[in-house]
Amino acid sequence: xxxxxxxxxxxxxxxxxxxxxxxxxxxxxxxxxxxxxxxxxxxxxxxxxxxxxxxxxxxxxxxxxxxxxxxxxxxxxxxxxxxxxxxxxxxxxxxxxxxxxxxxxxxxxxxxxxxxxxxxxxxxxxxxxxxxxxx
Amino acid sequence: xxxxxxxxxxxxxxxxxxxxxxxxxxxxxxxxxxxxxxxxxxxxxxxxxxxxxxxxxxxxxxxxxxxxxxxxxxxxxxxxxxxxxxxxxxxxxxxxxxxxxxxxxxxxxxxxxxxxxxxxxxxxxxxxxxxxxxxxxxxxxxxxxxxxxxxxxxxxxxxxxxxxxxxxxxxxxxxxxxxxxxxxxxxxxxxxxxxxxxxxxxxxxxxxxxxxxxxxxxxxxxxxxxxxxxxxxxxxxxxxxxxxxxxxxxxxxxxxxxxxxxxxxxxxxxxxxxxxxxxxxxxxxxxxxxxxxxxxxxxxxxxxxxxxxxxxxxxxxxxxxxxxxxxxxxxxxxxxxxxxxxxxxxxxxxxxxxxxxxxxxxxxxxxxxxxxxxxxxxx
Numbered sequence: 001x002x003x004x005x006x007x008x009x010x011x012x013x014x015x016x017x018x019x020x021x022x023x024x025x026x027x028x029x030x031x032x033x034x035x036x037x038x039x040x041x042x043x044x045x046x047x048x049x050x051x052x053x054x055x056x057x058x059x060x061x062x063x064x065x066x067x068x069x070x071x072x073x074x075x076x077x078x079x080x081x082x083x084x085x086x087x088x089x090x091x092x093x094x095x096x097x098x099x100x101x102x103x104x105x106x107x108x109x110x111x112x113x114x115x116x117x118x119x120x121x122x123x124x125x126x127x128x129x130x131x132x133x134x135x
Numbered sequence: 136x137x138x139x140x141x142x143x144x145x146x147x148x149x150x151x152x153x154x155x156x157x158x159x160x161x162x163x164x165x166x167x168x169x170x171x172x173x174x175x176x177x178x179x180x181x182x183x184x185x186x187x188x189x190x191x192x193x194x195x196x197x198x199x200x201x202x203x204x205x206x207x208x209x210x211x212x213x214x215x216x217x218x219x220x221x222x223x224x225x226x227x228x229x230x231x232x233x234x235x236x237x238x239x240x241x242x243x244x245x246x247x248x249x250x251x252x253x254x255x256x257x258x259x260x261x262x263x264x265x266x267x268x269x270x271x272x273x274x275x276x277x278x279x280x281x282x283x284x285x286x287x288x289x290x291x292x293x294x295x296x297x298x299x300x301x302x303x304x305x306x307x308x309x310x311x312x313x314x315x316x317x318x319x320x321x322x323x324x325x326x327x328x329x330x331x332x333x334x335x336x337x338x339x340x341x342x343x344x345x346x347x348x349x350x351x352x353x354x355x356x357x358x359x360x361x362x363x364x365x366x367x368x369x370x371x372x373x374x375x376x377x378x379x380x381x382x383x384x385x386x387x388x389x390x391x392x393x394x395x396x397x398x399x400x401x402x403x404x405x406x407x408x409x410x411x412x413x414x415x416x417x418x419x420x421x422x423x424x425x426x427x428x429x430x431x432x433x434x435x436x437x438x439x440x441x442x443x444x445x446x447x448x449x450x451x452x453x454x455x456x457x458x459x460x461x462x463x464x465x466x467x468x469x470x471x472x473x474x475x476x477x478x479x480x481x482x483x484x485x486x487x488x489x490x491x492x493x494x495x496x497x498x499x500x501x502x503x504x505x506x507x508x509x510x511x512x513x514x
Contacts, residue, residue, distance in 0.1 A: 091469030092311040125397035
């Protein structure tokens with residue numbers, strides 16, 4: 001399975017070789033989608049590819065190491081009550097996380113496909129997208 | 136067989152009119168001839184919900200005591216026209232304050248329709264008949280006199296598909312166009328679009344009653360940039376941006392479900408406007424016209440990356456499929472106007488007519504013929 005997570009580092013944990021441990025100890029295929037870390041801590045967006053048991057263990061390991069781990073879908077949202085399903089965001093979305101089409105032509109969002117490129121934020125004419133860890 | 140407006144209206148009044156959306160009738164046409172459709176269906180509803188910059192609103196604020204001749208006017212900090220009598224203005228959808236370019240005229244119009252208060256500030260030089268020089272107050276649709284939505288140009292008959300062959304991302308009124316033809320955006324409602332179902336405007340003219348943003352509005356003129364000289368495809372459909380409609384309606388009867396202020400990144404403010412147009416099936420020719428399907432409607436592909444050159448053509452069935460092949464590549468397509476909302480509008484208009492709440496009006500003047508478009512020369 002594939003799970004995308006947002007990892008938030010406090011300052012004192014930023015120097016740990018976390019990714020190394022994920023690969024070596026827990027046999028996770030890790031893709032770093034986004035990274036913004038310095039001496040004061042920061043955020044990582046990771047795609048974890050493994051079986052569910054290893055992913056759960058690796059998430060627990062990260063939490064035990066003092067970093068916050070939360071699923072990506074909780075961090076990206078759009079206001080679907082105000083969405084007009086125009087489709088402008090799907091045009092720019094390179095991963096297919098945002099899609100529109102038959103039969104109902106209502107906007108669909110599949111967070112597990114999102115690569116956090118943020119093009120939806122600029123492309124939505126109604127400015128309905130929010131990404132919590134956006135600068 | 137032919138039918139008159141009066142015959143159809145009598146059926147509407149009796150609650151017996153058969154009304155279908157343009158999509159439903161296009162589906163029917165797969166197995167039925169135009170003659171059969173004419174005998175079964177009286178009215179076809181069409182609709183679109185797209186971004187149309189050529190929109191705005193006439194407002195009359197009423198006079199203060201002592202009165203002011205408003206020469207410079209701001210609504211929520213956005214400068215709007217001061218060139219229209221003492222207490223009238225035209226709020227252009229694209230009006231904006233450069234300090235805050237994401238909020239503009241379209242948002243003010245939506246705020247008013249939503250019942251919100253808007254801050255009005257105005258200045259005049261002071262005259263013998265209008266001595267006041269400044270006023271600051273709050274207005275809403277409850278406090279002002281007329282509030283009329285006006286679109287000088289709307290409901291484009293077809294529109295070019297936008298893509299970008301250059302190597303940088305473009306931010307346009309056709310949305311974000313990724314480099315190297317990674318995407319293409321289109322804005323017509325295709326087989327549901329009003330002017331594609333009556334391409335020669337046989338039933339759509341001055342005085343045609345329509346659905347406008349939830350209200351019952353009217354076609355009041357040919358739209359600006361009304362162009363009859365676009366090439367036709369083999370099904371008689373104009374390719375690219377052709378005819379347009381000028382529309383008017385009462386803002387107090389509108390709902391922001393069908394009109395929205397919008398902002399396109401690095402382009403500016405625009406307004407999504409919901410329009411529904413009924414087409415009476417007066418004869419076989421009209422029954423044939425409303426039967427048009429997405430696969431029979433072509434449009435040009437325009438390269439926004441290279442001087443808006445027309446570089447190919449594609450039909451709406453291909454566009455709706457999510458991708459089409461061009462120059463040996465699969466290009467991801469996406470709409471810019473909401474088919475979801477357009478269907479809602481066509482459905483509501485159908486219901487209004489079925490329930491006898493909306494009768495059809497014959498045009499009091501037809502649309503112009505033989506028009507073409509002029510460019511602008513630099514001196």
